[in-house]
Amino acid sequence: MAKILVCYYSRTGNTEKMAKAIGQAAGEVPGAEVDVLPVGKVGAGDLREYDAIAMGSPTYYGSMAAELKTLIDESVAIHGQLEGKVGGAFSSSANVGGGNETTVMDILKALLIHGMVIPGMARGDHYGPVAIGEPDDRATAQCNPIG
Amino acid sequence: MAKILVCYYSRTGNTEKMAKAIGQAAGEVPGAEVDVLPVGKVGAGDLREYDAIAMGSPTYYGSMAAELKTLIDESVAIHGQLEGKVGGAFSSSANVGGGNETTVMDILKALLIHGMVIPGMARGDHYGPVAIGEPDDRATAQCNPIG
Amino acid sequence: MAKILVCYYSRTGNTEKMAKAIGQAAGEVPGAEVDVLPVGKVGAGDLREYDAIAMGSPTYYGSMAAELKTLIDESVAIHGQLEGKVGGAFSSSANVGGGNETTVMDILKALLIHGMVIPGMARGDHYGPVAIGEPDDRATAQCNPIG
Amino acid sequence: MAKILVCYYSRTGNTEKMAKAIGQAAGEVPGAEVDVLPVGKVGAGDLREYDAIAMGSPTYYGSMAAELKTLIDESVAIHGQLEGKVGGAFSSSANVGGGNETTVMDILKALLIHGMVIPGMARGDHYGPVAIGEPDDRATAQCNPIG
Numbered sequence: 194m195a196k197i198l199v200c201y202y203s204r205t206g207n208t209e210k211m212a213k214a215i216g217q218a219a220g221e222v223p224g225a226e227v228d229v230l231p232v233g234k235v236g237a238g239d240l241r242e243y244d245a246i247a248m249g250s251p252t253y254y255g256s257m258a259a260e261l262k263t264l265i266d267e268s269v270a271i272h273g274q275l276e277g278k279v280g281g282a283f284s285s286s287a288n289v290g291g292g293n294e295t296t297v298m299d300i301l302k303a304l305l306i307h308g309m310v311i312p313g314m315a316r317g318d319h320y321g322p323v324a325i326g327e328p329d330d331r332a333t334a335q336c337n338p339i340g
Numbered sequence: 341m342a343k344i345l346v347c348y349y350s351r352t353g354n355t356e357k358m359a360k361a362i363g364q365a366a367g368e369v370p371g372a373e374v375d376v377l378p379v380g381k382v383g384a385g386d387l388r389e390y391d392a393i394a395m396g397s398p399t400y401y402g403s404m405a406a407e408l409k410t411l412i413d414e415s416v417a418i419h420g421q422l423e424g425k426v427g428g429a430f431s432s433s434a435n436v437g438g439g440n441e442t443t444v445m446d447i448l449k450a451l452l453i454h455g456m457v458i459p460g461m462a463r464g465d466h467y468g469p470v471a472i473g474e475p476d477d478r479a480t481a482q483c484n485p486i487g
Numbered sequence: 488m489a490k491i492l493v494c495y496y497s498r499t500g501n502t503e504k505m506a507k508a509i510g511q512a513a514g515e516v517p518g519a520e521v522d523v524l525p526v527g528k529v530g531a532g533d534l535r536e537y538d539a540i541a542m543g544s545p546t547y548y549g550s551m552a553a554e555l556k557t558l559i560d561e562s563v564a565i566h567g568q569l570e571g572k573v574g575g576a577f578s579s580s581a582n583v584g585g586g587n588e589t590t591v592m593d594i595l596k597a598l599l600i601h602g603m604v605i606p607g608m609a610r611g612d613h614y615g616p617v618a619i620g621e622p623d624d625r626a627t628a629q630c631n632p633i634g
Numbered sequence: 635m636a637k638i639l640v641c642y643y644s645r646t647g648n649t650e651k652m653a654k655a656i657g658q659a660a661g662e663v664p665g666a667e668v669d670v671l672p673v674g675k676v677g678a679g680d681l682r683e684y685d686a687i688a689m690g691s692p693t694y695y696g697s698m699a700a701e702l703k704t705l706i707d708e709s710v711a712i713h714g715q716l717e718g719k720v721g722g723a724f725s726s727s728a729n730v731g732g733g734n735e736t737t738v739m740d741i742l743k744a745l746l747i748h749g750m751v752i753p754g755m756a757r758g759d760h761y762g763p764v765a766i767g768e769p770d771d772r773a774t775a776q777c778n779p780i781g
Contacts, residue, residue, distance in 0.1 A: 255596035290465030294441040302549035305754030313746030318437030402743035449696035452607030460599030584759030588735040612731030
């Protein structure tokens, strides 16, 4: 059995919709147990309980929201204990060219520094799923790479 | 009088269309003299003749095409002589989330290392104009920030 | 007269030392008035009062500390009002290859999105001053590019 | 048996030394067969023969040399066939803060887009080994993370 966490911050609900779509897709993996939780309900220590962690945030000034960065900064307390876990990232932004790619990459950088393993995708959104505003059919499909 | 260079690499013609739109917009600046040239017609030494330089490339594997990178690598011969010039970047990619933002940022990194001055934009494409495939009205408008 | 702000977050004091060195160098510019302030003493609205703003942070998981990101996120309230101001960034990290470059770039991305103008440097630390641990002579000299 | 490729571009020999140190470390993995080859001796199609690929380059203007980017651009001919392979990156730069981190990240972006799997490191150089000039003991040790 694989425990999967989809952890997100969302104000408008756009990133939350992506999180739920990713969680639903992950839930279809045989043996997977999935939690979809906002950052406020995840402590840094909780991250150790999962085999795979996807983190998502709206794009604020080209990077993740401070709320998600706070969780990441606090995770220094368990540094080394996430090694080898699978990681991924996703983001919604107001516009095309609005910083969603750099946000996804900034989250991935943090997960790499934790020693996590990042699987790329040869098809679809290159670094991780992105949405322009409310996730449309394209963005929602990206949230389900195995769908 | 300000001399402006829009230098691009393009295979499909999408990035070339962006270059021409940027060149046209720049040409409307009073006193501006604008050259829009493919990388093959620009030597590293030529870059010294301009007051402002915009570089554009399609997005290949999340960064600029090797053809543009070759010009940038060769510009080490004139390193220091572009200091204080104004720089900008643009890119077209096949898809949303397809790496155009990281391509633009990679070009900007090179221009910063040359000591050039990069003006950001509070409105519109955050790091520089991007197009998804052939430039649509949105992308073309981004190429004319003063229009 | 130019008003310059050096705004930083620091826990160990390393980034603070860089901020003070930058502030001292800036103070030698004729007509400059310089404030060197920790993020806790700077409100987003205060940023409008300056002609040039340098922001610095230790490197936490490859990017700026959440404390600085919080200030940047809050600055959305004055979005558009920083256009044309000069921006810069600096960071200290524990190790070489420890994420200081990506931290500096992440701050610069935010300043570009504010429409600020980023001057690169053809000599020295490519994106902005970095220190490995406590700033040594090399790092301190980088904080004074005109020294 | 695992086939591992360490592919590099080097002019001064610094990156080549890193490649050889990585190749030596990889060769100590039981069952590993390692090739350490300059980009000129690797065709895009050859990449398919390996289970793990590390790519290295000196830092030129904040990113990989055009010679390595050319190989990556040409690999579009086999796009999709590298999915699931393990990837890594390394770089040497002239100076601290000289762009080696952004070079490593730019290579990793390309490998992610190929659908490769990137293992991070919780200890040591955060995105991949970096050297300042000729690899010193610190940098050489980074090239042997399992050493």
